[in-house]
Amino acid sequence: MSNDSILVLDDVGRRFGGVPAVDGLSISVPPGTITGLIGPNGAGKTTVINLIMGILKLTSGRILFNGRDVSEVEAVDLAHAGMARTFQNIRLVMQGTVLDNVLSGFHIDRPSGFWSNLLGGRAARAERSAHRAEATALLERFGMAHLAEHRAGTLSYGHQRRIEMMRALAMKPKLLLLDEPVAGMNDAEASELGQIFSQVAASGVAILLVEHNMRFVTQICSHLYVVASGRLIAQGPHQSALADPAVIEAYLGS
């Protein structure tokens, strides 16, 4: 377990009604690169993200963030400490504009409060204009400035994925957890998004990329962990991890 990792899962387990969904999993995620967590459907990948984010509680093991044991820390405090995520199933306010969806990322305490306070007072307006400048910079970086006032629900899947990503980046996270971010995209869209992920990582963010799509992860991850039935079955730099017979069997068997 390397000391410079921002996130360390140490022998983490989670059971649902006695059945282990995650079983004795140890992984570490360093800043500045993309770490992949891959495995067949039902392997426990989304559960791992929910454990890291404090959405689910561990049944065994511990999680360290920045060297601090955060196993018992609540989700909202972890968000303040620098964790952000995207969801396997896109969660946007589809009636809201692209800009408003990105702006909602600045309000981790009360994302819904953001929407009801759009017409707030002077202090709220000043804060909003600062956030608006940062959001605009994000939109430019993601090539979506021209779509700022479009409703999220009218845009393509690839664009909606980008909105989620911008919303997650709005809080300048130290750790970004991506749950199957290219599901449903073609190879061209995926590799375009992959380049953005690589840039985000290069800016010093630690990224844990959860994926089912093996081709995509081999393009952009520097280290891979492979799970099946909640257990680590292989790990290493991508080619070596994927060549493992246990990995081939887990994928072919699913």
Ligand SMILES: Nc1ncnc2c1ncn2[C@@H]1O[C@H](COP(=O)(O)OP(=O)(O)O)[C@@H](O)[C@H]1O
């Ligand atoms: N809230 C839950 N309650 C009960 N079982 C769950 C819950 N969440 C996940 N599981 C089970 O845990 C296992 C792993 O699920 P999941 O983490 O979603 O896998 P993956 O994301 O790799 O497809 C599955 O068997 C799933 O049915």
Ligand SMILES: [Mg+2]
């Ligand atoms: Mg999942």
